[in-house]
Amino acid sequence: MKKTIVAALALSLTATACTPGSGSSSGPASAPSSVRTDAAALGQVELTVWDQEVRGGQAAQMTAQIKAFEAKYPNIKIKRVSRSFDDLKTTLRLALSGNDAPDVVQANNGRSDMGEFVKAGQLVPLDKWASAYKWGERYPDSVLQYSRYSADGKTFGEGNLYGLPQVGEVVGIYYNKTKVAKPPASWAEFEAELDKAKQAGDVPLQFGNLDKWPAIHVFGTVLDNYALPDQITKLAFGRPGATWTTPEKQQAAEVLVSWADNGYFPKGFNGQGYDPAWQEFGKGKGTFLIAGTWLQADLQKALGDKVGFMLPPGTKSVTGGTGLPFGITNKSKNPDAAAAYINFITSPDAMKTLTSTGNLPIADIAAQQAPAGLAGDIFKGFGTAVDSGLLVPYLDYATPTMYDTIGAALQDLLAKKATPQQFLDKLEADYSKFAGK
Structure with missing residues (x-):
């Protein structure tokens, strides 16, 4: 399956995204003229590493990786x-x-984060280390391009390499097997199941949107039912000629509002946090949950064999890509040690650790033995999405400010403070301002 996935990824993943800087750009950071890969010969080093691996399976894999790294290189201590x-x-x-600044950071690869960090010269190009460690042999270009930017941060998906991810991601539908006898095979069947759950007095679709970004995934999943991969890819990567004002996006916005009107979401969903929402699903409250594969370990622990995962049935596209990549900051006093750490936590052995702790590795997928149950569902779903050429990037990649714009606009849409047309007009205004430059 590995070769097929790599080939399909090359066709289906292309990137562009961007925005967090404060202050003016200081210009691109310089790549080192030479690199050292013998980590044991670097002397006594302390690396400060910032990551967002805080949930169950994520935290477990990172703890295990750091312990193994420090055992192999006792001269390098990780301050996490x-x-x-x-x-x-x-x-x-x-x-x-x-x-x-820390030495190693896990940065969102969208324009609003990594793109701006690159523009400000705050991340170091990793190409010299990529060549020395042969990362290109472990990772296909279709994965690496999610962490590539031009030196000025303007073009996403091409140019220098600024990060390396550990995991793959796909947004799909978790379902409670005690409430869904047979996973729906079509979008119409899925909506019928939502209505059935409502009639039974359950929460059809567990959802918390206080953080604003969760609705991006739910709206993206609805849009995936109506728009082809090429349409979404061009839009999400900020390509010329793309637009938010199309019949497919209008229909997706109307469907999302209808779900709220029909009571498919829990009461007060715009005021409930993301973590409390999925935790409620883990307690058995709710029939479905639209979320990413990063919740695999936690939901497996909470529900055991009662939880399943499926790609949105019958959709034309599937939202996903890579997890947040790890990069090296321009303030690092030990970039060679930082690169050795990134190499270690993305190695073939690291992929085995990721699998054993309930995560979805981005490389060596075919070499992993996914456990039965939820993990098997997720490995199969990710492989199918990539193999079929359905995988599309996250919508908030579209412009440097789209993450904030679409998050706030979706809250307004779901609160009936904006119509679907007003919602799309707001996104188009943001996109046009960016594309015009």
Whole structure:
């Protein structure tokens, strides 16, 4: 399956995205003229690493990786700072502009984060290390391009390499097997199941949108039912000629509103956090949950063999890509040690650790033995999405400000403060401003 997945990824994944900087650009960071890969010969080193691997399976794999790394290289100590995705996104941009920036950071590869960090010269190009460690043999170009930017940060998907991810991601539908006898085979059957759950007095679709970004995944999943991969890819990567004002996007917005009107979401969903929502699903409250594969380990622990995962049935596209990549900051005093750490946590052995802790590895998929049950569902779903050429990037990649724009606009849409047309007009205004440049 590995060769097929790599080939399909090359056809289906292309990138562009962008925005967090504070202050003016200081220009691109310089790549080192030479690199050292003998980590044991680097002397006594302490590396400060910031990541967002805070949930069960994510935290478990990172703890195991660091322990193994320090055992292999006792001269290098890891000072780890772990934060939630939202906290990391908020604090990282400030930290990178300070004098005490971490050595290694896990940065969202969208334009609003990595693109701006590259533009400000805060991340170091990794190409020399990529060549020395032969990362190109482990990772296909279709994966690496999600962490590539031009030196000025303007073009996403081409140029220098600024990060390396550990995991693959796909957004799909978790379902409670005690409530769904047979997974729906079509979009119409899925909506019928939502209505059936409502009539039975259950929460049809568990959902919390206080953080704003969760609705991006739900709306993206609905849009996947109506728009072809090429349409979404061009839009999400900020390509010329793309637009938000199409019949497919209008229909997707109307469907999302109808779900709220029909009571398919829990009461007060716009005021409930993302974590409390999926945790409620883990307690058996709710029939379905639209979320990414990063919740695999936690939901497996909470529900055991009662939880399943499926790609949205019958859709034309599937949202997904890579997890947040790890990069090296321009303030790192030990970039060779930082590169050795990134190489270690993305190695073939690391992929085995990721699998054993309930995560979805981005490389060596065919070499992994996925456990039965939920993990098997997720491995199969990710492989199918990539193999079929259905995988499309996240919508908030589209412009440097789209993450904030679409998150706020979706809250307004679901709160009936904006019509579907007003919602799309707001996104188009953001996109046009960016594309016009």
